[in-house]
Amino acid sequence: MRRAFGATFLAGMFLGLAACVSGPSQQQVELQAMADGFLTENPDVPAVALAVIDAEGQLAGAAAGEAGPDGESMTPAMPVRIASNTKTYVAAAVLRLWEDGEVDLDAPIGGLIDPELAAMLDGDGYDLQAITVRHLLMHVSGMPDHADDAYVAIVLDDTSRQWSRADQVALLVENHDPLGPTMSEFRYSDTGYVLLGDIIERTTGKPLATSVRTLLGFERLGLETTWWEQAEAQPAGTAPRARQSLEGTDTTDWNPSMDMYGGGGLVGSVEDLAVFWAALMRGEIFARPETLEEMVSAPGHPFPEDYRLGVFPRGEGDSEIYFHGGFWGTIAGYSPAQDVAVAGVVTDQAGVRNLAAIVMEMLTPTEAE
Known part of the structure; x- marks a missing residue:
């Protein structure tokens, strides 16, 4: 459970993002404080990274902790397996x-x-x-x-x-x-x-990796640290993948084919995750707005409170948000009311529930909105 620091600090940061009263540099400072505080409250998690795209399209990211055994610093541009995202x-x-x-x-x-x-x-x-x-x-x-x-x-x-x-x-x-x-x-x-x-x-x-990359326009969107593991070469100039673990067991070198055929398979940074979610929900991927509406409303779904088409919903009406998570410790989503996309990762799955609580609180509109 998060202590009072998490909720109090998050509320302050959230209001700053929603009101857009602080510039990107201030958002960066606030995100960094949040990442540092998360590791203090979750000492079993080696590293955490967060990224936010605000209503003005400004990208801010921060990270804390070590991404590998040699002491490499985690960054929001560092690729990770995003699993079910x-x-x-x-x-x-x-x-x-x-x-x-x-x-x-x-x-x-x-x-x-x-x-x-x-x-x-x-x-x-x-x-x-x-x-x-x-x-x-x-x-x-x-x-x-x-x-x-x-x-x-x-x-x-x-x-x-x-x-x-x-x-x-x-x-x-x-x-x-x-x-x-x-x-x-x-x-x-x-x-x-x-x-x-x-x-x-x-x-x-065509192969799944090629098809998804082409259909969604990875290059056009600038997803420079996103690729389909094993099916595609890691893009030149990207950092090595951060090491990821399952409650202390290092899973980094597990064969990716265990989760590679559509339920999972992509590697990407939290910055790229935030960019993708913002582009998707702002109508920059589909040719028609009706397609996005089909995705987020899923007409005819007998259990619309549980899932839509590739996204989880939360809330209702003007407060509804959309998100998805990944087994290895990633979560990303979008708030239409705020026009804000948020993505995060913890490098040990044991911390994903606490990370999800923070991301979901960042996405959930306040009463003032």
Whole structure:
């Protein structure tokens, strides 16, 4: 739990950001104090980084702690594995294809996914003529998650294993049965986004990494420290990835294929995360404003309080915000009321709940607004 310092300091910083009374340099000072204070309150976390884009489009970032065993200082430009934050990028890529008439959100997935994957799922009782692309995006396909505690145990047993998309779907089939009819239950499912990654590849005829990069315009947005691990080379001039850990266990050198096919896979800095979220929510990625509205409202979702299309919601009405998190300790989101994007990372997953509390408080509008 955060102590009084966190809440008190955060309130002051939040008002400064919302009112835009302080320039970028002042925001930088305030963010740095927040990062330093976070490490004081969370001594088991090696490093933290934060980035904010305010309503004027000014980017401010700060970090504290060591990013590696050799004492390298953490920075907000240092790449990290963003894990499930990748889902927002994947959902946006699917929606770009929908804009272009290349994908029907309400089409059954049976004819869209690799026949090998379809055969496995069909043989386990999944109705591939009932499950649609939209169902996968909303996590209401009736499909559980292959990436459960048992999966983590398998990965821990051999962290160098090279996983394929088919391996992960096979694990789902082996360990889980369908939950029930589509739309009957919200169940967060990495497997569903692994299938969406396959649909993107088969629709574009290009690798997932290339497709997402092109559809979302990484270069145009200036996402210079974002790439798809293993599938793309690390961009020249970027810092080495910060070392990330799972409650003290260093996971940096684990084979990235464990989480690489659409449920996760991207590496990026918190600065890039904030830039992406601001661009996405300000309508700079989609060709039509209706597409962004489709993403954030998810018409027809039976559980709209739980998820939309690639984003989590929180609050309601004018106070609603959108966000996503990643297993290794990242969280990013956007407040429409403030027109502010925030992203953060802790380099040990043990600190992610406390980080999330700070980021969510930064995004939540105050009564004065």
